[in-house]
Amino acid sequence: xxxxxxxxxxxxxxxxxxxxxxxxxxxxxxxxxxxxxxxxxxxxxxxxxxxxxxxxxxxxxxxxxxxxxxxxxxxxxxxxxxxxxxxxxxxxxxxxxxxxxxxxxxxxxxxxxxx
Amino acid sequence: xxxxxxxxxxxxxxxxxxxxxxxxxxxxxxxxxxxxxxxxxxxxxxxxxxxxxxxxxxxxxxxxxxxxxxxxxxxxxxxxxxxxxxxxxxxxxxxxxxxxxxxxxxxxxxxx
Numbered sequence: 001x002x003x004x005x006x007x008x009x010x011x012x013x014x015x016x017x018x019x020x021x022x023x024x025x026x027x028x029x030x031x032x033x034x035x036x037x038x039x040x041x042x043x044x045x046x047x048x049x050x051x052x053x054x055x056x057x058x059x060x061x062x063x064x065x066x067x068x069x070x071x072x073x074x075x076x077x078x079x080x081x082x083x084x085x086x087x088x089x090x091x092x093x094x095x096x097x098x099x100x101x102x103x104x105x106x107x108x109x110x111x112x113x114x115x
Numbered sequence: 116x117x118x119x120x121x122x123x124x125x126x127x128x129x130x131x132x133x134x135x136x137x138x139x140x141x142x143x144x145x146x147x148x149x150x151x152x153x154x155x156x157x158x159x160x161x162x163x164x165x166x167x168x169x170x171x172x173x174x175x176x177x178x179x180x181x182x183x184x185x186x187x188x189x190x191x192x193x194x195x196x197x198x199x200x201x202x203x204x205x206x207x208x209x210x211x212x213x214x215x216x217x218x219x220x221x222x223x224x225x226x227x
Contacts, residue, residue, distance in 0.1 A: 004157075031213070033214065035217070041219060042203060042218055042219040042220055043158075043217040045214060045216075048213070050213060056213075088155075090157055090158065092157075100145065100146070100207030100208075100212040101145065101207065101212050102163070103160035103163055104158070104160060104215060106150075106157035106158040106159070108156055108157045109155070109156065109157050111155075
């Protein structure tokens, strides 16, 4: 079945650590996105990529980094510079590069908790 | 930045009743989309309405769009307990369609 796989489902991070969240899609979609979801605040865009080896900052990119070395993969690293990383992280993809013309397909999310 | 604001924030109804959620946005749009999210899960795309459309149907869903008021509504008819979820509107701006901007969501609870 085609879809987006996010792993792990739950992740615990110690203060000062970097952690990487995985996002893989087998839909042959060009564009991929990372959103952060906090209670009562909806989804906020962290980074997005419309093509391999290129990505753009979203509204809350500080403390995060991404790479897009393969079309299928768009990992997100939460660095120690992110002061409040506890949240639910969602990865999405869309077929065309200007993906907002159509719907997004979402993964099932990774819940990150700082311990 | 949040583009859409949903209203109400939370809604509780009985099975069989209709549920109406509203979304207001700030800038001119290319299209508006509605998504559903079950607790602790990813979002699922429900329906997309383009700026030149006024109404769209999909099964028990009816979406309207009023670009003069910068607002949209999602109606779920004959609701079921399985419709319990959060519903989000998302907009693609007219001048920048490479990303969607999501609202804050409406939490719908349908009691059996």
